[in-house]
Amino acid sequence: MTDQAIAITVNGERRKGRTEARTTLADFLRDELALTGTHVGCEHGVCGACTVLLDGEAVRSCLVLAVQADGADITTIEGIGPEPGRLGPVQQAFMECHGLQCGFCTPGFVVSVTSFLAEQPAPTDDEIREMLSGNICRCTGYQGIVAAVHRATELIEEATA
């Protein structure tokens, strides 16, 4: 195993590190940068718990090698809110609408929803279910999550009005 040097921007902060080539971006974020909000569930691209924004696009960080992300700009759940200790509109909406129970899947949902609403600010129920087809929640039955996405669109609109 040979270590490779990488430099990435995570949540606006420039981070440098050395990592084994085999390390996934999810493991690098958690183990090297101590950003443990990104969860690792299935490790084969199905559950969506590890979703992060890579150069602005929602991707599965378990299917990206850390060295592939060299030079990239990454946003994790820790960087979704406006500042530490304050919730962003999607987080606020998930809390208000009971869009979570155990919370394991929630970081992935929040990151995914944040990215999708940036592209589609007023989705229908069907569009929400389609946009969240790559995130699995085993607690809520999704009703609260769909409600939370609608609520998030209102909160975002209020904030920008």
Add this chain to the structure above:
Amino acid sequence: MTVLAPTDLDGALAALAERPDATVLAGGTDLMVELNFGHRRAGVFVSLRRVRELREWSRVGDELTIGATVTYTGLERGQIATLVPALAQAARTVGSPQIRNAGTIGGNLATASPAGDTLPVLSALDAVVVCASASAGRREVSVHDFLVGPKRSALAAGELVVAVRVPVLSGPQEFLKVGTRNAMVISIAGVALVTDAARGGLRCALGSVGPTALRAADAESFAATAVEWPSRRATPEAAIEFGRLTAGAARPIDDHRATAHYRRHAVEVCARRAFERVTLR
């Protein structure tokens, strides 16, 4: 394990020439799963993520050249979706949004899975795959020759898929797929149907029901006369016969996803529906 991350095409070809044992890593949606599950041993990988030239597409006349690392998201949005609608429809059925942001058309080709969703569309379009290597330069291979068998392509050692060229046709196009849910599924059966109004015909290809994408030649010949061109009028009976003939071209197997019998039936239904959608009563 070593990952090389070239920043341009020449660098990628040089890396592959230097390390003929290297595996190309594009979107990672197949390869990383194999690695994470221990189905593939770590080795030398050439990541294409930073190779800009491969991410672009262009139109010259009635032909699109789509770079190998254009993602499914890139195919389902914007101009490509208007110019080659069946490709966009197929891209939209792949995985989830996160997978579509990562997976690439070149990866779909090079992986050559029988269930690759863009492959029947590329087959129906008679696409041309542009390959390149440092030693032999560029060559163009018909998609029919490129797809050799299950997970086998005509790529030589050290060779890379650079782009795929597809025609811009006039007339409606359809892609239909059957899976166990509406997202995150590997296709059980897929049908791509494109009309070529200028030449007065339909072209139809199947996915997940043979070792590679298959063309439904008998169904195509039937449509040339059973459909009135250029009005695209056809009878309801013609749709039923088109479905039956298309199912006849399938060579499905039983596996853990579906039986051969079910797959053939799914092809018949999808082909009939696709035919009804691209023709007029």
